[in-house]
Every structure is written in structure tokens, then in C-alpha cells.
Amino acid sequence: MSGWARVAGQLGATVSGSDRAESPALDHLRALGVEVHVGHDAANVPAGADVFHSSAIPADNPERTAGRPSLPRAELLRRLTALKRVIAVAGAHGKTTTTSMAAHALLGAGLAPGYLIGGALRSTGEHADWGSHRSGGWLVVEADESDRSMLALDTDVAVVLNIELDHHATYGSLAEVVEVFDAFRAAAPQVVAAPELARPGDIVFAPEDLVLEPGGSRFGWRGHEVRLVVPGAHNARNAAAALEACRLTGADEAALVAALAGFSGAGRRFERLGHTRSGAEVVDDYAHHPTEVAATIAAARSLRPRRLVACFQPHLFSRTRELYREFGAALAAADVACVLDVYPARERAEDFPGVSGLLVAEAAADAADGREVLWLPTLAEAERVLGPRLREGDLVLVMGAGDVDALGRALVVA
Structure with a gap:
């Protein structure tokens, strides 16, 4: 929402907003001249304002019931995407990185x-940024299936990376997820899809002759050699998808490839934070699904650490209840696994009796074949226990969609 606030301001709107607690995002918005409030109160809403809310805001929030009816964020997306030609990137995994790659490549190609x-x-x-044209030009958008807001986008090029059941509070089955993706792609004139999801008429993406290297990769694409400095086979797939989508804008292929060689990643996506006092490297990642956890651990292995320590914070009780065994199996691939308690986000613990991060820790211990698994429920406990154990040559992955990045930053020497 903070990014969309920035864009609304660029388009001439007077923008204000609120969040329940202080955060770097609020400081960033203040620096842009956006009026922000800490805490939710009807008095925060200016008279006559259009109010938009994210799916994390409950219906009884006082700002949603102040004045005119509040609109879902999907409506704001619909209005913004109607103003430009749109590349919309969808998938259970990799959409933030792929959207970032596409934006970075188009910027590098001069569009x-x-x-x-x-x-x-x-x-x-x-x-977020609106680009050089008030209307017209291209807009690259991350299309979110979690609340079906992807269906509100006015899309010209739809990118489908992968499909998997992730948001168990929204979807009752994988079939429901597939239906939403089908509707998303049907509304777009052009579709770029993974080989296993492609249909007649789609443009298929896949890296050719992929070679994984320490901290990166190289592969072929339409006669060009593509080099990446972000690790993992999954990022090579993301890059191939981004290149195919960007090619449809008419951008020069060689310029796109050259730009991607300088892509260093997106925030909280294999973000290298620094080193601990003992010399261990700390990497933060937003991975919050077993497939993502496994891919991130595999990417970390390409850096060839002495020891890989994976510290995971489950996100949402509903997801943890459904996938704790799969999370445990993915974490067991680390040399040391550390599990924190669940970050509840919009859910309440009392609605999910018996569900905690301990389920994940126990599943990891069952699958770890004797490797160490630590159950450290709080960030403070994890920092206190992990800090003295880390050594030079170790790589520490902190993973999750909650506030586990604070642990990573606490471990790093300023």
C-alpha cells in the first residue's frame, strides 16, 4: 500500500494513510510528503476522501466505516492499470523477483x-514509481492471487510463473486457485507461461543450457547469453520469464540482457544483510511456503558456505496447520534448522488451537537425520542462542513473511 500511495501522489492526489505501528515504510512516506498516522481512528480520514484498504484490514476498522464506504485495494489497482499498458506477473512463488527483474530490465533498456x-x-x-508518462507507456505490476486482486488488473501481458495452493484461508482447493489463474490469463491478449502451464498460443519461457555458478548463473535466451548475480535455478527461470515479457514491449533484446546482468535483487528476496561479529554471513528472504524455503536453501548452497543455518518464522496459523510437515522437510536440508513461533498477521491463535511453530520444528527434527533443530519461539531467544554459535564461513538464512528480518539485522554488526 505504501508504494501505491507514492504513485497516487505522483499522479497529483493528496494522500494520507495509517498503519498500526511505526515502520520504515511510514518514515519513507513521510519523506515523500505523505501524511501518515500510527494507529487507526476515524479522525484520520479527511472529509470526502476516497479510502482504500488492504486485505489485512478487518471490516470493523474505524477508518473503513468513516464517511464513504472503503474500497478494496483491487479497485485502486484497476484504476491505475487502466492508464497504461500492463505487464502483470502472477504465480505462487517468484512474482516479486520477476516483476523486479522486468522493471529493472526495462529501465536499463531506456523505456x-x-x-x-x-x-x-x-x-x-x-x-513503486509511475514512470516517465502520466498516461500511456508501460507499467509492470505484481499480480496477487492471495485475495484475488489479480482479477481486477487491466492486463496486456499476463505472466504465469507457477500455480500452487498457498493461501488456505482464501482457497479451499487447488482447483479454485487454477480457476482464478485461468480467469487472469483469459483476460490478457498475450500470455507468457512456464512450459508445464503453457497452452496453445502462449509464449513459453525457459532458460536454455542453464549453468549454476557460485552466487549466480548463466543461460541462453534467444541467442543471447544471460548472466545473473542472484543465485538459484529458480531465479534463472524468473529471469527467462521477465525477458520474454519485456521483449513484447519492443525493447531491444541485447539491452534487456545487459541490464539483467546488473540486477542485484528485490527487498527481502535473498537480501544479503552483512556479517555477524564472528564473520558469518546473514541473508534475509521472504520465503513463506515450503517450495520457496527449499528453493532458497538450494540457492544458499550455491554460495558454498561452511555451514548453512536456516532460521524460519512460519507465517499464518492456517498455512502452518496445512503445511507443517512440508516445511519441516524443506528445513531439514539445512545443516542447522531454527524454528520460531508463528507470525499471526491477520489471524488469531485462539482460532487455531494446537497450532504453533513447534509443529514445524518437530517435523524438521523427524526429517533431519540427526542434524540439529532448534525450537526458539521468540526473536529475542533466537538472537541470544544463535549469536554465540555462529562462526566465520557460516551462512545464516532468516526466512519468513513476518518480522523475522529484524532477527537478521540484529545479528549483523553495524
Whole structure:
């Protein structure tokens, strides 16, 4: 929402907003001249304002019931995407990174696109920007299936990376997820899809002759050699998808490839935070699904650490209840696994009796074949126990969609 606030301001709107607690995002908005409030109160809403809310805001929130009816964020997305030609990137995994890659590549190719991304684009430091044209031009958007807001987008190029059941509070089955993706792609004139999901008429993406290297990869694409400095086979797939989508804008292929060689990642996506006092490297990642955890651990292995320590914070009780065994199996691939308690986000513990991060820790211990598994429920406990155990040559992964990044930053020497 903070990125969309920035774009609304660029388009001439007077923007204000609120969040339940202080955060770097609020400080960033203040620096942009956006009026922000800590805490939710009807008095925060200016008279006559259009109010938009994220799916994390409950219906009884006082700002949703103040004045005119509050509109879901999907409506704001619909209005913004109607103003430009749109590349919309969808998938259970990798959409933030792929959207960031596409925006970065188009910027490097000189197209000055707009972008709306769930993480900060490291090359600009921003989640969002409207680009060089008030209307017209290209806009690269992360399409979110979690609340079906992807269906509100006015899309010209739809990118489908993968499909998997992730948001168990929204969908009752994988079939429901597939239906939403089908509707998303049917509304777009052009579709870029993974080989296993492609249908007649789709443009298929896949890296050719992929070679994984320490901290990166190289592969072929339409006669070009593509080099990446972000690790993992999954990022090579993401890059191939981004290149195919960007090619449809008419951008020069060689310029796109050259730009991607300088792509260093998106915020909280394999973000290298620094080193601990003992010399261990700390990496933060937003991975919050077993497939993502496994891919991130595999990418970390490409850096060839002495020892890989994976510290995971489950996100949502509903997801933990459904997938704790799969999380445990993914974490067991680390040399040491550390599990924190569940970050509840919009859910309440009392609605999910018996569900905690301990389920994940026990599943990891069952699958770890004797490797160490630590149950450290709080960030403070994890920092206190992990800090003295880390050594030079270790790589520490802190993973999750909650506030586990604070642990990573606490471990790093300022």
C-alpha cells in the first residue's frame, strides 16, 4: 500500500494513510510528503476522501466505516492499470523477483516504465514509481492471487510463473486457485507461461543450457547469453520469464540482457544483510511456503558456505496447520534448522488451537537425520542462542513473511 500511495501522489492526489505501528515504510512516506498516522481512528480520514484498504484490514476498522464506504485495494489497482499498458506477473512463488527483474530490465533498456512491486527494487530503492508518462507507456505490476486482486488488473501481458495452493484461508482447493489463474490469463491478449502451464498460443519461457555458478548463473535466451548475480535455478527461470515479457514491449533484446546482468535483487528476496561479529554471513528472504524455503536453501548452497543455518518464522496459523510437515522437510536440508513461533498477521491463535511453530520444528527434527533443530519461539531467544554459535564461513538464512528480518539485522554488526 505504501508504494501505491507514492504513485497516487505522483499522479497529483493528496494522500494520507495509517498503519498500526511505526515502520520504515511510514518514515519513507513521510519523506515523500505523505501524511501518515500510527494507529487507526476515524479522525484520520479527511472529509470526502476516497479510502482504500488492504486485505489485512478487518471490516470493523474505524477508518473503513468513516464517511464513504472503503474500497478494496483491487479497485485502486484497476484504476491505475487502466492508464497504461500492463505487464502483470502472477504465480505462487517468484512474482516479486520477476516483476523486479522486468522493471529493472526495462529501465536499463531506456523505456522508463512504471512499476508496482511487493518488495523494494534495489536499483531504485522504491516499491513503486509511475514512470516517465502520466498516461500511456508501460507499467509492470505484481499480480496477487492471495485475495484475488489479480482479477481486477487491466492486463496486456499476463505472466504465469507457477500455480500452487498457498493461501488456505482464501482457497479451499487447488482447483479454485487454477480457476482464478485461468480467469487472469483469459483476460490478457498475450500470455507468457512456464512450459508445464503453457497452452496453445502462449509464449513459453525457459532458460536454455542453464549453468549454476557460485552466487549466480548463466543461460541462453534467444541467442543471447544471460548472466545473473542472484543465485538459484529458480531465479534463472524468473529471469527467462521477465525477458520474454519485456521483449513484447519492443525493447531491444541485447539491452534487456545487459541490464539483467546488473540486477542485484528485490527487498527481502535473498537480501544479503552483512556479517555477524564472528564473520558469518546473514541473508534475509521472504520465503513463506515450503517450495520457496527449499528453493532458497538450494540457492544458499550455491554460495558454498561452511555451514548453512536456516532460521524460519512460519507465517499464518492456517498455512502452518496445512503445511507443517512440508516445511519441516524443506528445513531439514539445512545443516542447522531454527524454528520460531508463528507470525499471526491477520489471524488469531485462539482460532487455531494446537497450532504453533513447534509443529514445524518437530517435523524438521523427524526429517533431519540427526542434524540439529532448534525450537526458539521468540526473536529475542533466537538472537541470544544463535549469536554465540555462529562462526566465520557460516551462512545464516532468516526466512519468513513476518518480522523475522529484524532477527537478521540484529545479528549483523553495524
